[in-house]
Amino acid sequence: MRFNCFKKSCYLFLFLTFTTAVIAQESAINTDANADFHKAIRLYNNKAYAASQELFREVSVNSEKHHNLKANADYYDAMCAIKLQQDDADYRVNQFVENYPYNNKKEKAFLNVGNYYFANRKAAHALKWYQKVNEKLLSPEEKNELNYKMGYALLVSNYLKDAKSRFQTLLGNPIYGNDARYYYGYIAYKQENFGEAEDNLSQLANDATYQAKANYYILDISFKAGRFDKSIQIGEQLLKTTKDQKEISEISKIVGESYFNLKKYEKAIPFLKAYKGKNGRWTNTDYYYLGYAYYQQKDYETAISNFNKIIDGNNKVAQNAYYHLGECYLELDKKPEALNAFKNASEMDFDAQITQSSSLNYAKLSYEEGNPYESVPDVLKGFLAKYPTSPNAAEISNLLVTSYLHQRDYQGALDFLNTSDTPESKSIISEVSLYRGIQLYNENKIAEAKPYFVNATQSENTTVSNKAAYWLAETEYTLGNYQSALKHFLSVTDKDINEAKMLNYQIGYTNFKLKSYPNAAKYFQQFLEQNLDDNDLNDDASNRLGDSFYASKSYTNAIKAYNKVIQEGGVGSDYAQYQTAMSNGFLGKNDAKVQDLETLISDYDGSQLKDDALFQLATTYTTMNNVSKAQKAYERLLKNHPKSNYIPNVLLRQGLLYYSNNNNRKAIEKYKEVVTKHPNSNEAKQAVSNVKNVYIDIGKVDEYAAWVKSIPFANVTNAELDNATYQSAENKFLENNNTRAIEGFNKYLQQFPNGINVLKAHFYLAQAYNNTKLFDKAIPHYTYVNKQTKSEFTEESLTKLANIYLQKEDWSNGILVLQQLEKEANYPQNIIFAQSNLMKGYYKKGDYSNAITYAEKVLVKGKVDTNIAEDAKIILARSSFKNNDFLTAEEYFNEASKKATGELKAECLYYNAFFLHENKEYEASTKAVQDLIANYSSYKYWGVKSYIIMAKNYYALKDAYQATYILENIIKNFTQYKDVIEEAKNELRTIKNKEAKTNESVTTQN
The missing domain is CATH 1.25.40.10 (Tetratricopeptide repeat domain)
Structure with a gap:
């Protein structure tokens, strides 16, 4: 027993000894950890988060696993991670909660993290942590704080219903009450619970913090509730105290709109303007x-x-x-x-x-x-x-x-009137037909105009019927139906119509075309007695009066008429001078004739009649047996006019003069020059015959025989067959049997490619093809004629070939032919034809500089057809515009506009508007566009294009609505004009992007 007791005592002693040693060791460790923990707390409270975190982690490592000290250290370690915004901060907090689920700091951890994020205005982060808090474990004070902060975080995160519930719990709270009531009222305002919002916000009327804001929302609530008087009262009071410019702007808007809704517009204006x-x-x-x-x-x-x-x-x-x-x-x-x-x-x-x-x-x-x-x-x-x-x-x-x-949509009017059976409609159809006919005539659609004039002549209104008769006569004249034209001119009985002032002039011309010269003279004389204020027209009438007397062989009267033009230096005075000379010649007054011709040659620079005058001068001297002066006149013609049609004839006549004066050597030289330089002329055949006569006279027939063999068309053995074959074809041509003529001329050219009549054969074959509209087949034959030495056929051949190329719009070949025609033509009308079409051709090819050159050539001519002159002006205007010479373009567009009609008038009005815009005369430019739209709306392209200018004008005048509306309608309604649409889109994009800077209702465009 004693042994056992002793044994037990030993064991107890040993255990106590060991335990005491362990406890002693642990106490030493904990004492050190506590010291570090408290040190770390001091650092933490002083916001030395990095240093404190390091100590908290050492404390955690050195503390017993389940000891409170370790838990506290881990808690603060996680709080430091939050403060330092470390990537694993959230993980550390969650780890702390997981490791210490029953720790009393768990709720505090959630709350503190939430508060940290709340303080740093990270509402979503704060909300996440607040939602982890077990509110049952919080004190009443902590719970109130959580409700306030969580309510605010919910509000910021737009969870209005939940936020409102949180704030509702605090409405009577002595600490958070006013704040919660403001936010509660604000949320009700956002939810459009205006009564509830107003009830709560009105309780803050005396709160210094929220008074202004609460009143602002009450202001808006009153406005939305239609209590405009109250809105005005609150708003005007707020405007006296608030300093925030943004708030002033918003309050002014509400007050202004409140006055507006009360129809107190004058009072509303300053407040509406104050809104920014x-x-x-x-x-x-x-x-x-x-x-x-x-x-x-x-x-x-x-x-x-x-x-x-x-x-x-x-x-x-x-x-x-x-x-x-x-x-x-x-x-x-x-x-x-x-x-x-x-x-x-x-x-x-x-x-x-x-x-x-x-x-x-x-x-x-x-x-x-x-x-x-x-x-x-x-x-x-x-x-x-x-x-x-x-x-x-x-x-x-x-x-x-x-x-x-x-x-002025006359065709549209006729279409509409013809569907109506009312007497009123039928009574004006004839008048509208007249207007439509004139419209077509002015657009050079002569044949199309004729039936409208015929219809209008049936009008019961004598003014309309007389005007229609006049225009019908004009139409028939233009179509070459002179007898019909005369009949209709003579049927005009109303001399008060505007057209009647030209009636005598037109009847005179028609009689002249019909070769009824006495009647022509009568009406030209009557026209001149009207004394119209138009010098060019009077000069022309005087010359035609002279021509009428001249054709009637009444030369004395002719000279009187021509002298009127000469004395006044009018248009066509060179022609009058020439005709006076010819008249004196027929009167046997050769000296007067010579003097008149010399005057023409010396005084009329640039006249196309100078070569005619020299030829007549030489012929007159020959008649007067003054061979020396005749030869000198011929030499002047050869020197000064080498391209004249008279050249072959001059050479032949010089040869005859030399032969007549026994100067056989010079005669042979002149005859051979005709044959060499002008082999295709009629004079060449005569020259061959004359050379033969000279050689016979001088007895050197062998020299003639040797020379004549070198002349292709002078094959004496084939001459009769050549002439017979050609004559057969020519006869068919003269009978207007073009088909047989074509066969005959082709046969001739196959048999006699170098025959006597080859030039004529090519020319008349081309004419026959042209008459039958086989234009492509005519081209090579006209070309052949044009490549030969100038002849009597050259000018007409060039004119006809040019016309073919113009119809085909083959400007490359056409320009070459027209250039040759300009150089070689003798007739002024053909020169003008060449130059006027050259200006068109160069314009079509985009060679605007040459187009301008030829337009200017046309315009410096004395007397040109009005249509050609107007074409020149418009081409000069267009080409100058293309060359960016706006000054010249503007001048000629304005000139062209004076007489322009139809589409051309619309084009001129467009450019008038364009230049006015460029000159910043925006209102005048807009009026020009309005004129175009009002009077020429049927010419859609120019109307639509001009509307872009109008849009630009409006925008320049700060009328963005008109500008954008016009452009949008162009884009929507006129897709057929792609160039205009693209321009409109670009302009609209520019305007909208500018307007979007001040109007948030405007959408920008790319």
Whole structure:
């Protein structure tokens, strides 16, 4: 027993000894850890989180596993990780909770982490940790704090319902009560529970912190509830105290709109203007309010400046704005602008009454001002179809009848009138036919115009029937039907019509064409007695009067008529001088004739009749047996006019003179020169015969025989067959049997490729092909003639070949032929034909400098056809524009515009508008466009193109609405004009991108 007791005592001693040693060792360790822990706490409280974290981790390692010291160290280690924003911070907190699930710091850890993120404005992070907190374990104070902070985090995260519940628990709390009530009221405001919001926010009216903000929301609530007087009262009070510019802007907007809704527009204006927009940008609605307020004050200019900023609008506000914008424009008599606004409003259906009223205004303005988007009749018919029972239907119906005429769409008018059986419609058909005929005639569609004039002559209105008869006569004259033309000219009995002043002149010309020279003289004389203020026309009539006497062999009277032109130095005075000389010659007054011809040669520089005068001078001297002077005149002609058609004849005549004076050597030289240089001329054949006679006279027939063998067409053995074959073909040509003539001439050229008549054969074969419209086959034969030495056929051949190339629009070949014609032509009309078509050809080929050169050549001519002169002006204008010479282009577009009609007039008006815009005369430019639209709307291309200029004008005048509306309608309605559409898109993109900087309702474009 004792042993056992002893044994037990030993064991107990040993155990106690060992345990005491262990406890002693642990106590030493814990003492050190505690010291480090407290040191770490001091560092933590001093925000030395990195250093404290290092100590907390050492404490955790050195502390017993389940000891509170280790748990506390791990807790603070996790808090330091949060403070230091370490990547594993959240993990450390979660690890602490996992390792110590029952630690009393677990809830505090969640709360502290949440508070840390809350303090750093990371609401979503804070919310995540707050939601982990077991609220049952919190003290009342901690729970109130959690509710407030969690409510705020929920609010910031847009969980309004949950946030509101949290704040609701704090409404009576002495610490958080006012804050919670503000946020509770704010959430109710956001949820549009305005009554609840106002109840709570109004309780903060005396709270220094929330008073201003609460009043702002109460202001907005009052506005949305329609209590505008209260909104004004609160808002004006707020504006006295608030300093925040953004708040001032928003409050001003509410106060302004409150006055607006109370129809106190004058008071609304300063507040509406004080609104600065969101990020400096207003909306369409903002512009509408201010625009309408000015509209009610009758300040239409300022109203427009706000309404016209509303672009891209497609809602009730926009429809109202565009309608009132239209009314403002009408008040300022800006009808074209009003048309666009009413059109826009009429295309919206948000307010049926406004839609109908806008449609009516749009229809009326279309009639008054023209419509660039659709035909006026279509607009009027559209209104009647949509509103058949409108009280304005009868008025619109009456406008419809005259709308076609207003737009000068005479064909459209006729089409419409022919569908109507009313007496009124039938009574004006003849008059409209007259207008349509004149329109076609001015567009050079002569044959198309004729039936309209025939119809108009049946009018019961004598003025219309007489005008129609005159124009029908003009048409027949132009078509070459002179007998018919004379009949219709003579049927004009109303001498008061404007056309009657030209009647004698036209009858004179018609009789002249019919070779009824006495009658021609009679009417030219009567025309001259009218003393019209048109010198060019009077000069022409005087020359034709002289020609009429001349053709009647009444040379003395002819000279009197010609002298009138010569004395006045008028157009065609060189011609009058020449004809005077010829008249004196026929009167046997050769000295006077010589003097007249010398005067023409010396005094009329540039006259195309100088070679004619020299030839006649030489012929006259020959008649007077003054061989020396005759030869000198011929030599002057050869030297000064080497391209003249007279050259072969001159050489032949010189040879005859030398032969007559026994100068056989010189005679042979001249005859051989004719044969060598002009082998295809009629004179060449005569020269061969004359050479033979000279050689016979001098007894050197062998020399003649040797020489004549070198002449291809002088094959004596084949001459008779050659002539017979050619003559057969020519006879068929003269009988107008072109088919047989073609066969004959081709046969001749095959048998006699170098025959006596080869030049004539090629020419007449070309003529026969031309007569039968086989133009391609005519080309090589005309070309052959033109490549030979100049002959009597050259000029006509060049003219005909040029015409063929012009019809084919083959400008490359055409220009070459026209250049040759210009150089070789003797007739002034052919020179003008060449130059006028060269200017067209160069323009077509894009050679604008040469086009300008030839246009200027045409314009310096004394007397050219009016149409050619006008063509020259327009080509000069277009080419100068292409060369960026705007000054010259503007001058000639204005010149061309004076006499232009139809599409050309529309083009000239377009460029007038263009240049006015370039000169920054925007309003004048817009008026020019309006003129084009009102009077030439049927020429769509120029109308649409001019509308882009109008859009630019409006934008330059700060009317963005008009500019964008016009451009958008161009893009929508005129896709057939791709170049115009592209230009419109680019301009619209530029404008919208600029406007988007101040109007958030505008969408930018790429």
